[in-house]
Every structure is written in structure tokens, then in C-alpha cells.
Amino acid sequence: MTDLARYGWTKGLARRFKVHASEGLLPGRVVSEHRGAWRVHTGETELECKVPGKWYRGPRIDLPAVGDWVGVRKGRGRPLIHAVLERKSVFVRKVAGTEDREQVIASNIDNVFVMMGLGDDFNIRRLERYLAATLDSGARPIVVLNKLDLNPDSEAREVEARVAAVDCPVMRLCAKDADSIELLAPYTKPGTTICLVGSSGVGKSTLTNLLMRADVQETAAVRERDAKGRHTTTHRELFVMPGGALLIDTPGMREMSLWAAEGGLDEAFSDVVDFGHGCKFRDCKHGDDESGCEVWAAVGRGDLREDRARAYVKLRLELAEQATRRELAARKVGRGRKR
């Protein structure tokens, strides 16, 4: 096993890298990203890299992200990343706040542990957003309901989460309990890349420390007043687990807004979408006053939960409005260029 194989490097990747190798680039995986500096592990050593200045003028989604396979050139100064291999999956969200742009959380991931606390943090509408984003990324979501020790009688919450998760695995556990390692074993096989996402304070770093069998990440108690996290983790970082899986811990997200995730949204709400196929009009918006809408007929019959139908319609509208804004912005840029 080459040293880079510990990070998930395969023969297939080596084949795809050949063209870059012939240019003298060194392969590596981005293990952390912090204010314009990317740490890249080459198998032998970790290099702190920059990217060519002109990359900042291109789309941000093309900048390297944690999990990326990159080609690095070592020279006299700071090593430079000159190539990013095509991603097999990429988790993006709309950046927090009013700005309309995407933010890459992690790439080349197989499994996303969508973490939520079983206490005050529990929120099905938020879970649905994470599920849509994960399904859109190309990775597989696993819903991890944490802090079971604080809320042992939480079967009803698990049932609720299962409705939202449709066919994805859902489990309740305690991130401080060694038994959880075994529970998660089917999703942490060697060579698998896992990304932990969720609000601040849900226990992502606590679970990281458990799975790493060492205190690699700082953790901090949630605020007494409102049980909110303190945003302890400040940057995304990839770790090699003792069993050979790769684990990415991320900072808690204040907001989980979707970005161009129409496909993932439809996948996350496949139950609603299935009823929608029966609507009288093909472009049915599934408004509750629409005639011939099978989604609302299903709600009326009790075959579909009303809150779920509403959640889908709301997210679809949110994405449609976002797409319109994006189109307008693109046209503006287009006009600007012509002048």
C-alpha cells in the first residue's frame, strides 16, 4: 500500500492523474482549508499550499475543497495547487446570509453523517434540508440522532426522522459511548470517506474523537441558556481513522440553505414526488388550492403528511426563486461583458 492509499488513493485515481504527473505535479489530498491556505497530504508529508491567483477570479466552486485530489508543484516558495481532479461527489450549500452563492463543504465523500441532537436541537424541517443537500451531493446520507443518553425515551423522534429520511438509515446513539463505534461500522469501512454535518453543538467533534479513539478535536459544552453550540470547530478537517476510513469534521452550520439542489430535493421527497406524478397538470405547483393535485388529494386521504407536502412545496419554491435570481445575475454579467 502506498502511503497515499491511506488517504483513499486508488489505481483509478492514479490513472486519471497521469497527465498531471507527466507535468511534474505531485498527487495529494486536501485535508484542511483555512483562510486561503490548503493543507495537502501527499502520503509522505503535509504541505501548506496556495492556488494560482487567477483561480480566485473563476467560480468559487472550482477552488480546492477538503477531500479533493489535487496536483501540487513544489518550488522555491509555498507549494502551489495546479490541478483539481474531477469530484465524484461534492456537498454544497448556499453560503449563510443574504449573499447568493455556493459554498463547498467537502468533496469525494461516500457517506454523510447528518447529525442532530435528540434534545432541543431536533428539527425535522432542518433535517430535510440536510438530506436534500446530501442526496444532491452524490453521497449517501446516514441520519445520526445523538445524545441518546440525555433523551433515552426518544423513539417517537426516531420514527419522525424515519419519515423524513424515507429509505436512508437512521440511528440513535451517544457519541461518548464506545458501543457507537460498532453501530457505525457498516458506514466506516476502510477507504470510505465520511463527512459529519449538523448544527453547532450536536456532537460532531465528540463523535470524531470517539471514532479516532483519541482527542483530535476540541469540543465545548452547549450554552446553558438555549442549548445552542458555541461554534467550537472553525475549519473543516480530514482525519485518517484507525480502521482506515477517512473522516471529515466540519464547523456547525448556522443555516442550511440549499444551492441548486433540485435533483436532491426530489430524491429526498420521493414520496411526495411520486404522488405528484398523478397530478392533473404536468406543471402542477402542488398549491393546496390547485385543482386535480394528487399531492393534496393524498394529504386529504391521510396517505401523506401535510407538513411534509408543505415542506416540499416551500423548498421547491425557494430553489425556483434562487434559480431566477441566478439567471438574472448571469444575464447582467453577460450584458456587462458585451459592452
Ligand SMILES: Nc1nc2c(ncn2[C@@H]2O[C@H](COP(=O)(O)OP(=O)(O)OP(=O)(O)O)[C@@H](O)[C@H]2O)c(=O)[nH]1
Ligand atoms: N450527554 C451527551 N453530550 C454530548 C454527546 N455528544 C456530544 N456531547 C456534548 O455536546 C457538546 C458539544 O459537542 P461538540 O462535539 O463540541 O459539538 P460539535 O457538533 O462539534 O459543535 P461545533 O464544533 O460547534 O459545530 C460537548 O459538551 C459534548 O461533550 C452525547 O452523546 N451525549
Ligand SMILES: [Mg+2]
Ligand atoms: Mg466541532
Ligand SMILES: [Zn+2]
Ligand atoms: Zn400537484
